[in-house]
Amino acid sequence: xxxxxxxxxxxxVRGVGPRGFPLRLQATEVRINxxxxxxxxxxxxxxxxxxxxxxxxxxxxxxxxxxxxxxEGYEHDEKFLRQMHHVLLEVDVLEGTLQCPESGxxxxxxxxxxxxxxxxxxxxx
Amino acid sequence: xxxSPTGSGWSPTAGARFxxxxxxxxxxxxMREVRARLAATQVEYISGKVFFTTCSDLNMLKKLKSAExxxxxxxxxxxxxxxxxxxxxxxxxxxxxxxxxxxxxxxAISVWKNLLxxxxxxDKLCQRDANPLKRKVxxxxxxxxxxxxxxxxxxxxxxxxxxxxxxxxxxxxxQGDFLMNREKSQEAFQNEVVKAADDPSQKDLTFRxxxxxxxxIAKTFTAQEVGRVIGIALMKQFGWKADLRxxxxxxxxxxxxxxxxxxxPVFRVPLASRAYIKxxxxxxxxxxxxxxxxxxxxxxxxxxxxxxxxxxxLEAAKEWPDVYYVGxxxxxxxxxxxxxxxxxxxxxxxxxxxxxxxxxxxxxxxSVDVIISDxxxxxxxxxxxxxxxxxxxxxxxxxVGGTIVLLLNNDHHRRLQDCEQSGIPSNxxxxxxxxxxxxxxxxxxxxxxxxxxxxSSSKASSQGGLDKMPRVGSLAPVECYxxxxxRTEAFICKYRKSHSLGLEQAxxxxxxxxxxxxxxxxxxxxxGPS
Numbered sequence: 305x306x307x308x309x310x311x312x313x314x315x316x317v318r319g320v321g322p323r324g325f326p327l328r329l330q331a332t333e334v335r336i337n338x339x340x341x342x343x344x345x346x347x348x349x350x351x352x353x354x355x356x357x358x359x360x361x362x363x364x365x366x367x368x369x370x371x372x373x374x375x376e377g378y379e380h381d382e383k384f385l386r387q388m389h390h391v392l393l394e395v396d397v398l399e400g401t402l403q404c405p406e407s408g409x410x411x412x413x414x415x416x417x418x419x420x421x422x423x424x425x426x427x428x429x
Numbered sequence: 430x431x432x433s434p435t436g437s438g439w440s441p442t443a444g445a446r447f448x449x450x451x452x453x454x455x456x457x458x459x460m461r462e463v464r465a466r467l468a469a470t471q472v473e474y475i476s477g478k479v480f481f482t483t484c485s486d487l488n489m490l491k492k493l494k495s496a497e498x499x500x501x502x503x504x505x506x507x508x509x510x511x512x513x514x515x516x517x518x519x520x521x522x523x524x525x526x527x528x529x530x531x532x533x534x535x536x537a538i539s540v541w542k543n544l545l546x547x548x549x550x551x552d553k554l555c556q557r558d559a560n561p562l563k564r565k566v567x568x569x570x571x572x573x574x575x576x577x578x579x580x581x582x583x584x585x586x587x588x589x590x591x592x593x594x595x596x597x598x599x600x601x602x603x604q605g606d607f608l609m610n611r612e613k614s615q616e617a618f619q620n621e622v623v624k625a626a627d628d629p630s631q632k633d634l635t636f637r638x639x640x641x642x643x644x645x646i647a648k649t650f651t652a653q654e655v656g657r658v659i660g661i662a663l664m665k666q667f668g669w670k671a672d673l674r675x676x677x678x679x680x681x682x683x684x685x686x687x688x689x690x691x692x693x694p695v696f697r698v699p700l701a702s703r704a705y706i707k708x709x710x711x712x713x714x715x716x717x718x719x720x721x722x723x724x725x726x727x728x729x730x731x732x733x734x735x736x737x738x739x740x741x742x743l744e745a746a747k748e749w750p751d752v753y754y755v756g757x758x759x760x761x762x763x764x765x766x767x768x769x770x771x772x773x774x775x776x777x778x779x780x781x782x783x784x785x786x787x788x789x790x791x792x793x794x795x796s797v798d799v800i801i802s803d804x805x806x807x808x809x810x811x812x813x814x815x816x817x818x819x820x821x822x823x824x825x826x827x828x829v830g831g832t833i834v835l836l837l838n839n840d841h842h843r844r845l846q847d848c849e850q851s852g853i854p855s856n857x858x859x860x861x862x863x864x865x866x867x868x869x870x871x872x873x874x875x876x877x878x879x880x881x882x883x884x885s886s887s888k889a890s891s892q893g894g895l896d897k898m899p900r901v902g903s904l905a906p907v908e909c910y911x912x913x914x915x916r917t918e919a920f921i922c923k924y925r926k927s928h929s930l931g932l933e934q935a936x937x938x939x940x941x942x943x944x945x946x947x948x949x950x951x952x953x954x955x956x957g958p959s
Contacts, residue, residue: 305781305783306781337778339778342751344727344728344751345727345728345751348727348728348751349728349753352730393778415765415768416768416782417764417768417782417783417784418783418784419784420783420784420785420791421759421784421785421786421789422785422786422789422791
């Protein structure tokens with residue numbers, strides 16, 4: 305699971321108003337994969353990034369060289385884009401948990417796939 | 430015997446005429462695709478086949494995604510006249526397919542040879558078998574005719590015989606038959622063909638006839654009989670030898686009430702069978718067709734909330750790579766299968782997997798650009814929640830202006846129509862909109878005239894289906910296509926989200942106005958004390 309915070313899962317309970325803060329990430333096994341650098345693609349992701357959540361995830365994962373926010377003219381700043389490329393696309397959480405800050409509920413991440421089933425009635429067919 | 434003059438051959442600018450078989454309902458997609466991908470001209474759709482002319486080479490042709498198989502056209506003409514009482518007369522007509530204008534046969538083979546040579550030149554840098562296996566040329570026997578009879582009988586028993594239009598029954602996806610093996614065997618095969626076709630007398634060329642008969646002619650003849658007649662005519666006309674196991678040249682003949690078509694399959698393996706998909710769930714042609722409707726743009730967030738083995742996401746990611754893809758499912762075994770597929774295709778970096786339920790998506794509202802999904806149906810799947818609540822959750826997470834493309838079966842489709850009629854309880858039996866609704870969706874029928882070009886813009890003809898495709902909240906229906914899944918039918922339905930939830934009255938947001946309604950939120954943040 306990549307900690308791409310613009311869609312970092314947040315449990316949504318219908319009818320209860322706006323979503324809460326994104327889930328807190330804890331990782332016990334992380335893998336860094338080299339991924340081909342595509343500056344256009346990364347540039348498009350930047351506006352969708354939730355920086356507070358990204359920085360928190362980066363901190364938890366002990367990532368260094370993470371930009372603190374979008375900089376002026378980031379679309380053409382290769383250094384910035386490469387750093388963002390690394391944190392958004394090359395870090396894969398294989399084992400860990402996501403925790404809802406409001407309810408405290410833990411969602412496990414196993415073999416890279418987070419289990420976010422909210423109701424117990426959903427079981428595998 | 431007319432042979433193409435050595436040295437000149439076919440000019441790439443003139444183009445060659447091809448046809449593809451397509452699953453029922455996918456023809457409009459295929460026509461669009463050949464125009465867009467191959468700059469095809471003279472595109473026609475006739476009863477399950479799409480005919481077109483293009484200058485593209487094998488590499489481009491190989492990329493066709495909505496076709497079953499691709500053939501070089503040898504002949505297309507009016508159906509055989511089966512009204513004659515004498516079988517002999519009809520046999521004569523069949524022989525004329527070969528004997529009238531033999532140049533069309535030789536031209537097609539020459540074109541094919543050129544395509545293969547061009548492809549081989551491009552492959553020079555790649556690894557190649559230094560010595561392609563030399564197969565023994567078929568029996569050089571005078572008693573070939575007798576052998577032909579018995580062998581063809583065996584052969585045709587294995588292959589498809591007289592069947593009603595069952596375009597879908599092509600070879601199944603080959604498991605474990607990966608890129609390397611397939612490419613190697615295709616290359617070796619191509620080398621052999623070029624060698625055999627190069628010889629001006631073409632005496633070394635071996636062939637096999639695959640015949641398909643339907644309609645009136647199927648009532649009088651077996652595919653076997655037809656194959657035999659054609660095979661003998663070919664041997665007499667061109668001196669080729671029959672080889673039923675591993676021929677250089679495969680001849681495909683389809684005779685029905687609408688046409689007689691003869692062609693050469695361009696690739697050994699059907700286009701519909703993808704090298705990059707290890708285990709297919711949904712048929713890959715349909716998966717690609719759905720993705721092609723979804724308006725996927727670079728940088729979009731594309732989500733499949735019931736991804737199963739991930740077929741739709743794989744097809745989409747191969748075609749539109751600069752996109753963020755997420756797939757979700759409730760089943761561990763499906764997700765594991767999906768992960769295997771992603772790895773086998775080399776797409777595990779492009780597609781993210783989640784274990785979530787589509788009825789409770791842990792995604793913020795209006796965060797997704799495109800949703801594409803095959804709604805599961807059939808006895809195997811226990812759909813706990815009904816189709817309407819699934820759509821509502823999808824609607825919630827979708828951006829305004831975003832698209833949803835779904836594959837629905839009859840039941841889902843009907844249930845949606847029922848729910849739309851306010852005041853009428855959800856009851857599939859009593860609904861007056863039942864059958865007509867389904868018929869009104871864009872569903873290609875057998876065309877009775879030979880040349881029938883369906884307009885490239887299918888939206889005009891699908892307008893008739895829109896009044897039967899109900900709105901679901903803010904999801905406005907855009908298009909609907911009826912497609913065949915082999916034994917069953919299904920509908921590809923496209924919706925667009927026209928406005929935010931909580932603003933049912935207005936068609937679109939007034940700029941500057943603050944959103945109304947509890948469900949709409951563009952910023953994150955706790956409502957309670959933080």
